[in-house]
Amino acid sequence: MSHPSPIQRRVTRKIRVGSVYVGGDAPITVQTMTNTDTCDVEATVAQIQRCVNAGADIVRVSVPSMDAAEAFGVIRQRVPGVPLVADIHFDHRIALAVAEKGVDCLRINPGNIGSDDKVREVVDCARHHGISMRIGVNAGSLEKDIQKKYREPTGEALLESAMRHIDILDRLNFHEFKVSVKASNVFLTLDAYRLLSKQIDNPLHLGVTEAGVFRSGTVKSAIALGGLLLDGIGDTLRVSLAAEPEEEVKVGFDILKSLGIRSNGINFIACPSCSRQEFDVIRVMQALEARLEDVRLPMDVSVIGCKVNGPGEAKEADIGVVGASPKSLVYRHGEKSHLIPTATLVDEIEKMVRERVAEETARQSRIIVKG
Ligand code: SF4
Structure with a gap:
């Protein structure tokens, strides 16, 4: 997006x-x-x-x-x-x-x-x-x-x-x-x-x-x-x-x-966090950045600490998460999708990103076979 x-x-x-x-x-x-x-x-x-x-x-x-x-x-x-x-x-x-x-x-x-x-x-x-x-x-x-x-x-x-x-x-x-x-x-x-x-x-x-x-x-x-x-x-x-x-x-x-010129993996959008955060934004982002370093598919992933700015950013991202407790709300391609447990956000977000990479890889292979 x-x-x-x-x-x-x-x-x-x-x-x-x-x-x-x-x-x-x-x-x-x-x-x-x-x-x-x-x-x-x-x-x-x-x-x-x-x-x-x-x-x-x-x-x-x-x-x-x-x-x-x-x-x-x-x-x-x-x-x-x-x-x-x-x-x-x-x-x-x-x-x-x-x-x-x-x-x-x-x-x-x-x-x-x-x-x-x-x-x-x-x-x-x-x-x-x-x-x-x-x-x-x-x-x-x-x-x-x-x-x-x-x-x-x-x-x-x-x-x-x-x-x-x-x-x-x-x-x-x-x-x-x-x-x-x-x-x-x-x-x-x-x-x-x-x-x-x-x-x-x-x-x-x-x-x-x-x-x-x-x-x-x-x-x-x-x-x-x-x-x-x-x-x-x-x-x-x-x-x-x-x-x-x-x-x-x-x-x-x-x-x-x-600058939107060229992407080499995930463009993370995260809030700086404050006392309203529903989970530890900094710790989650550090973990995600380390775990998903190998991903080369360009995509916007928004991870926001609470509902103040969460929905607005999530609507603009390929995958967006709005922090809430005990479950956070996921948006996919700008639409509300489902709830995930906030306690395991890192695992859940990694899983969604890797599924998206697998879907894109399968799509590219279909294009090559057809071509
Ligand atoms: S989005 Fe929520 S948690 Fe994040 S900085 Fe803003 S008010 Fe704080």
């Missing part, structure tokens, strides 16, 4: 990162980055798997050395089908090595590779293997002359830096790339992306770099990325948190979910 998003998305070129598309009419993708030692293949593969289970569309892996490139080759084979980006700085030989090992996208700035020959070699190799690239500009590592010219990081400074790298790829007639202009400051982030979106039609990778620890970084990212997404800017995003990468993925989807 989600309301469609009124956001008009800016039209961008569509590029491919392995099995997913970024830009154009493709859904806005959520990505993250591993924080394990890439040479520790077991740990990195396990982390990638956890990120994919959390819903990650794309996973970036840092490849700082030729040893890491070797390990990347093994990781690639262990997670077939997962779109992988290799994060490389300066050394073009690493880019060539991971290209041979099946990378889907190179995060590398052409202006930092060195001679024209090296840049051309990387671009030819990417073209040959159907690999896309990401240009990533960060406010904290702008070129010295740009720092001098602007004195401090500004939107214009980030734009100028990005355009230098973009021009190099344009001159080589390579257009399969996306661009990020990240800063840790919300206003700088908004400014830089808004300026860049007026200059190019390549897809934009959104992010607030070094956003911080989980809570404050989430808020900062939600404001900056939310502001850009409301402007229709952004084709893929990463929430950078000092937290486990799978948490970044969940926050990324929560931002998209809040």
Whole structure:
């Protein structure tokens, strides 16, 4: 029963990162980055798997050395089908090595590779293997002359830096790339992306770099990325948190979910609770969130502590529960349905959600058989 998003998305070129598309009419993708030692293949593969289970569309892996490139080759084979980006700085030989090992996208700035020959070699190799690239500009590592010219990081400074790298790829007639202009400051982030979106039609990778620890970084990212997404800017995003990468993925989807752009599971609607609550709303919601983390079917589930706001919210949800004692009232698709024991709300709501998932799975299979 989600309301469609009124956001008009800016039209961008569509590029491919392995099995997913970024830009154009493709859904806005959520990505993250591993924080394990890439040479520790077991740990990195396990982390990638956890990120994919959390819903990650794309996973970036840092490849700082030729040893890491070797390990990347093994990781690639262990997670077939997962779109992988290799994060490389300066050394073009690493880019060539991971290209041979099946990378889907190179995060590398052409202006930092060195001679024209090296840049051309990387671009030819990417073209040959159907690999896309990401240009990533960060406010904290702008070129010295740009720092001098602007004195401090500004939107214009980030734009100028990005355009230098973009021009190099344009001159080589390579257009399969996306661009990020990240800063840790919300206003700088908004400014830089808004300026860049007026200059190019390549897809934009959104992010607030070094956003911080989980809570404050989430808020900062939600404001900056939310502001850009409301402007229709952004084709893929990463929430950078000092937290486990799978948490970044969940926050990324929560931002998209809040704007009605893309859902990855349940959109919970719950009241903050007060002395009128007929059950312990906070405890019930914590339990439900943990139990239903694996559900990917988009649905609105409203769980409200009493009849003051319960019916209004329940009518708008796919499944709605209005707290009362000893039995709470369930709404399905906006209509009153039945009563459930309030003492076992978590079990009852989980059961209804899983039944809905099973019904939808059966419906999808019937469509496939008929098709
Ligand atoms: S819906 Fe009821 S329990 Fe929840 S905050 Fe409002 S008055 Fe309190």
